Amino acid sequence: MNKRIVSIALAAAMTSALFLSGCGSDSGSTTATTAPPPQTTAAGKTESAAAETAAQTEDTQAAAEQTGISYPVEGSPAISWGLLRKSQWSDRYDSFTDLPLGKALQEQTGYTIEAVHVDNNQAMNLMIASGDLPDIISYYLMSQYNGKEAQAVKDGIIMGMTPEFLQENAPDYWAYLEANEDVKRALLTNDGEIVAFAFVREPGVSRSVQTLMVRDDWCEELGIELPETADEFYAMLKGFKEQLGAEVPLALPTGHLQSALNNGFLTQPFGVLSRDKYQVDGKVIFGYMQPEYKDVLAWLNKLYEEGLMDPNFTTMDGDTLTAYMLSGDSGATAGPIGSMMGTYLNTNADNENYSLAAIKPLVANKGDRPKFGHMQNLNIGANAYITMNCKDPAAAARFLNYGYTDEGKKLYNWGIEGVTYNMVDGQPVLSDLVTNNPDGLTTTQVLAEYTLSWDSGPFEISKDINAQYYIWPEQKEAYEIGGETDAALYKMPDTTIAEEDADEYSRLTSEINTYRDETEIKFIRGEMSLDQFDEYLATLDRMGGSRLLEIEQNALDAYNSK
């Protein structure tokens, strides 16, 4: 009797196994991502391309001189590209190649793209761990891979590209790197290889997208100027509370408070550029380990004690913050120019008695130029990597190079001329289709169909993009004054922690940061007296603060000597 049951179970297992293999063959074809691109020989193609370029007339000559690669390339090489699926378009399109951008990209480069979509970071991490990769992946290896890109090269996941390889196959990208030493340095391994086709910014404008913002109509009502120093800021909050009856003049939930401190918005009057790490003449400094940081905490404690800050700021969530700022219970906060300031201005657009203005990071003396502020790195967002599964890296590089040519930059940044943008006085300006979509799509949704500038990708993002995205003059101004700092001198570059220090570094960082965050809140809420500040510094040191500093310093030294 028992035997029979066992055999039935076995049979059932086998039938289901058959079943599995049955549907496997069907889905296998769709997941076989590494379809080898046709073996067009790399050298031959460049030659023919070059010859063709030479034969072409002057109108493309400027581009040709620079690139040496003419698009569309011949022979319609195939390329598989692993991307995160974005919800900004996924309700309307099934694949990147169905998007107007994907179609235009294939047309303009001559490549046949096979998009391999994964849903989220976790799925991408698994795909990377499985070693089953498309030719190219667009991803955040710098934050998602242990040991950043350099380690991924070592682990045989992505290809490290020599300068010669890039000069030959991606001349436009190479030209950008040559011209922007700091970006190049961040992408260089210790063996002198470039790790990625990076998402990079055109240099030369503000890279600040976070700001302090206050109700300037209230300031006017009080008859005061927009505050520049800590004392003026304090007086303004006091006025908001006592004269205008604002319940919580300064609305800063913990997360926003911390990033405001990290960005140096509130720390500079007290002689600390930022709560976080920064550099002065090649020396790393941790703001929160400085004795002067005590004064920052004392000032915040004063705001807290006098009810100028929300007593529940540690538990305040995003929705509450929005409600506070919109309803007039609060008059000052800090955060992103787009998603916060833009939301407030949009939502209260029909309210005449509502106005916001960005202010510069607070400084010690009126009229000082802020030394620090928010500043994005030149390389932010997802980079594109050629994987070790790629059969023809040269072809992949030539494809990725497109984003750094003039034509490619236009496509990735602005979309299609006459559809998503028009040239006005030699400047691209987004069209009505984008800013006032007839089908009710948001700006981001439309741009997601035509460009990658709303997100990130293998191209150089135009310096004019932000100003175009920010529709309110208040936002444009915030963006502008955010750039008027000396942050470039003091901000820590994108360093790589040495491999042998990596474990210790992550342990120290997490322990120390946890202790710092908890203690800081206790100081601000007065649960711990500031007399104990020296004890706090001693504890940080005992936990390995100076060792952490040393590791950071080594990383910075290594970076500077690359």
Add this chain to the structure above:
Amino acid sequence: MEKSKGYKIFTLFNTLFMLFVAAACLYPFYYIIVASVSDPSTLMRHRSWLVWPVGEPTLDGYRMVLNNRRVFSGFANTFRILGLGLLFNITLTALGGYVLSLNNLLLRKPLTLIVIFTMYFSGGLIPSYLNIRDLGLMNSLWALILPGAVSTSNLIIMRSAFMAVPESLTDAAKIDGAGHFQVLFRILLPLVKATLAVMVLYYGVAHWNSWFSASIYLRDNTKYPLQLILRNILLSSQQQDMLSDVPMAQTPQAMLLIKYSLIVVSSVPVICIYPFLQRFFQKGIMIGAVKG
């Protein structure tokens, strides 16, 4: 019989307390329903209890949800997974539970231990992923159905339910010449209907709510189940991360409406089915638990 004063007072407070608990459970859902028809801008400014829709009531959220074609394919896929999945779940769990409930099964103890072992230990995410890939299940709905076809805890409940049936019943059937299948399908299963209903509910809700496996195994969004679609829409309606602010020209107030409307839309089917299964629910769990 006259009830004592203490009893009455207790009943009063007990009722009040239970009403309070019920309200606390219902309010979040009520909030979502009310929010889904509120004016989004007013809603963002709103800062207290939500009793009635604030601002001009609107059905825009629902309109947008119904215009989103992924919502429909999501529903279709979820029902596909639910239907096929339940078939596998119930069949395999019943067969497995029956085998483990047999007193005279060879190696019953070690078999049971092996089964229970899987409740506490698993291979981990990456091995599972590689396994699914090597089975050729990537980008297939089967990847969502087969790996979890038997849930160990449900199997144990099923086994206990079978064991609770007096042995004399199965013995009698055997004397009359019934084989294992006849015993299982004609004697045991009809007797544990309540437990079966609970199984349907447990597995069903698990399928309905699951999104994670879909997010890592599926490549085409035409195959996405509803919850994954819902999750993606919810995530995209969140405020963007603080570091790269580029994407956010404006947080579309509309996303707020979509979010709430979508939660309502995706919950409706479960709410419709639940009352019909609920009467089995308590009974079914109890049967499983008594002789566990």
